[in-house]
Amino acid sequence: MTYSESHHLCGCCGISRRNFLSGCAGCVGAVGTLSQVIVPSSIAMETAVTGDQMTVRVIFMLFAPVQPLVTMDWPGYGFDFKPVMEQTMNALKNGCKGIHFVASMADGPSKVQEITEVDNATGNVDGYIVMQMNTWPGGIQDAVDSGKPVLYADFNYGGSGGFLRSTSGIVRAGNPNFAYMSSGRVVELVAAANCFPLAKTEGGLVAFAAGVKQVRLAAAAAVNENMECLEDKLDLLSIDELRKELKMQKMLELEHGWVDWIPEIRESLGIEIIRRPFSELHDLWLKADKDQAQEIADRWKQTAVAVVDVSDETLLNSAMMYLAMKQQLKMHDATAVTINCLGGFESILKGYPCLGFLELLNEGLIGACECDTVSTLTMMIITTLTKGRPGFISDPVMDVAAKQIIYAHCVAASKAFGPQGPASPFDIATHCIDRAGASVRVTLPVGYMTTSLQIRPDTKQVLFHQGKAVATSDDDKGCRTKLACVPVGDYEKLLTMGWAHWGWHRVTFYGDLKEQVYTIASAMGWDVIEEA
Numbered sequence: 001m002t003y004s005e006s007h008h009l010c011g012c013c014g015i016s017r018r019n020f021l022s023g024c025a026g027c028v029g030a031v032g033t034l035s036q037v038i039v040p041s042s043i044a045m046e047t048a049v050t051g052d053q054m055t056v057r058v059i060f061m062l063f064a065p066v067q068p069l070v071t072m073d074w075p076g077y078g079f080d081f082k083p084v085m086e087q088t089m090n091a092l093k094n095g096c097k098g099i100h101f102v103a104s105m106a107d108g109p110s111k112v113q114e115i116t117e118v119d120n121a122t123g124n125v126d127g128y129i130v131m132q133m134n135t136w137p138g139g140i141q142d143a144v145d146s147g148k149p150v151l152y153a154d155f156n157y158g159g160s161g162g163f164l165r166s167t168s169g170i171v172r173a174g175n176p177n178f179a180y181m182s183s184g185r186v187v188e189l190v191a192a193a194n195c196f197p198l199a200k201t202e203g204g205l206v207a208f209a210a211g212v213k214q215v216r217l218a219a220a221a222a223v224n225e226n227m228e229c230l231e232d233k234l235d236l237l238s239i240d241e242l243r244k245e246l247k248m249q250k251m252l253e254l255e256h257g258w259v260d261w262i263p264e265i266r267e268s269l270g271i272e273i274i275r276r277p278f279s280e281l282h283d284l285w286l287k288a289d290k291d292q293a294q295e296i297a298d299r300w301k302q303t304a305v306a307v308v309d310v311s312d313e314t315l316l317n318s319a320m321m322y323l324a325m326k327q328q329l330k331m332h333d334a335t336a337v338t339i340n341c342l343g344g345f346e347s348i349l350k351g352y353p354c355l356g357f358l359e360l361l362n363e364g365l366i367g368a369c370e371c372d373t374v375s376t377l378t379m380m381i382i383t384t385l386t387k388g389r390p391g392f393i394s395d396p397v398m399d400v401a402a403k404q405i406i407y408a409h410c411v412a413a414s415k416a417f418g419p420q421g422p423a424s425p426f427d428i429a430t431h432c433i434d435r436a437g438a439s440v441r442v443t444l445p446v447g448y449m450t451t452s453l454q455i456r457p458d459t460k461q462v463l464f465h466q467g468k469a470v471a472t473s474d475d476d477k478g479c480r481t482k483l484a485c486v487p488v489g490d491y492e493k494l495l496t497m498g499w500a501h502w503g504w505h506r507v508t509f510y511g512d513l514k515e516q517v518y519t520i521a522s523a524m525g526w527d528v529i530e531e532a
Contacts, residue, residue, distance in 0.1 A: 132159025322356030
């Protein structure tokens with residue numbers, strides 16, 4: 001069976017159509033001076049008649065005001081959150097009449113629980129804005145459990161992974177007091193915050209959540225992207241050829257993947273997974289030909305548009321890592337390698353693999369981050385199908401204001417159309433999280449259709465969406481390479497559907513591969529889940 005799922009907040013909210021349109025369409029009445037968002041006045045009028053000032057606590061979810069190295073999280077080591085928090089509070093105070101804002105910081109569930117318990121005891125707080133500043137500090141569920149209206153917001157390229165996964169799960173659970181916003185601009189946050197007084201109207205929490213949804217819909221509707229794409233001819237294997245090729249392929253995992261699906265992958269696709277220790281790769285790195293590595297490092301340095309904060313020694317170490325990975329693939333007759341890179345650095349690895357992954361991907365091989373078996377498998381299948389087109393494994397970010405999904409990671413191929421295709425310009429910079437080593441910022445092509453996937457042989461499912469590539473970004477927050485796409489289909493659905501169950505990573509390929517994805521799924525007996 002092939003199917004699509006749709007999850008829309010407030011689909012059965014119990015508010016009459018007239019009251020919904022008049023009560024939810026204009027939550028941003030007080031924000032007109034902050035943006036060009038069109039703001040009907042109906043909600044500003046409705047909230048004004050309550051006559052009660054509300055107090056909303058803003059909880060900034062982060063490990064520390066200045067990000068320490070030990071957290072290993074977005075937006076990156078040394079990031080100073082204090083100006084962002086100050087600007088956010090000023091925008092809320094200036095843009096929301098009749099609402100009093102107070103601020104707190106929390107680094108996890110226990111701190112959020114402590115805050116909400118005190119607020120419940122004093123009775124002085126009417127609702128919460130939870131800002132996910134880092135990805136991994138939890139606590140949003142504790143705010144939702146307070147029963148008060150909660151607006152959950154992402155600090156793009158900071159909290160995005162935690163935001164998407166938590167939002168997806170909470171929306172599925174159906175908590176009526178939960179609303180959410182993910183925008184690269186503060187104006188949508190302010191607009192959504194102006195919906196808090198709706199919780200005190202007849203519509204209650206449902207009206208509050210519906211109002212925030214209407215803000216999201218209005219922001220996305222204001223984007224009018226021409227979805228016509230540049231021509232992109234595909235050279236593809238047949239399904240029989242694909243299955244034959246995959247049965248001859250092997251994947252190296254260093255040291256242990258996110259999942260343990262070796263039997264399922266071998267049974268369904270014939271791909272063998274071989275787990276190897278970091279020590280084997282390190283030994284090969286020590287034995288790498290330094291003269292050959294120096295030639296590669298010099299080529300990288302000459303080819304890159306810019307080299308930022310990366311030393312010649314670091315480039316040499318990275319080139320030695322590339323040679324070590326090539327030798328390891330050859331030793332095991334493998335075509336793909338995925339490495340728990342940061343875990344390896346904490347152990348014995350010395351050279352970052354990011355530039356080496358770029359080389360492997362440009363050659364039609366697979367170099368994948370974080371020992372993510374699922375994404376690596378997805379890359380192997382589609383790269384083989386397309387005769388060498390690389391996958392871009394990423395941590396996506398959703399920006400409602402631009403109606404975009406932005407795929408971000410510190411590794412990407414510079415030959416997005418395969419080994420024989422044109423090369424895109426790239427910069428060499430430090431890895432985003434620890435500001436060390438060497439990674440790449442590739443200026444990927446725009447104007448083309450892309451296909452994003454995750455393939456799970458254990459459940460026999462393929463997660464699928466598409467988007468037109470419209471922009472790249474050199475924003476210093478989060479991972480280095482960023483490709484912005486306007487999704488095909490339902491943006492609201494993409495914002496909430498698959499993240500809790502499927503995780504944060506997606507793998508993006510250039511090309512309109514929808515027909516091929518469905519053909520592969522049919523041949524394999526898999527279901528396709530369209531997430532947009």
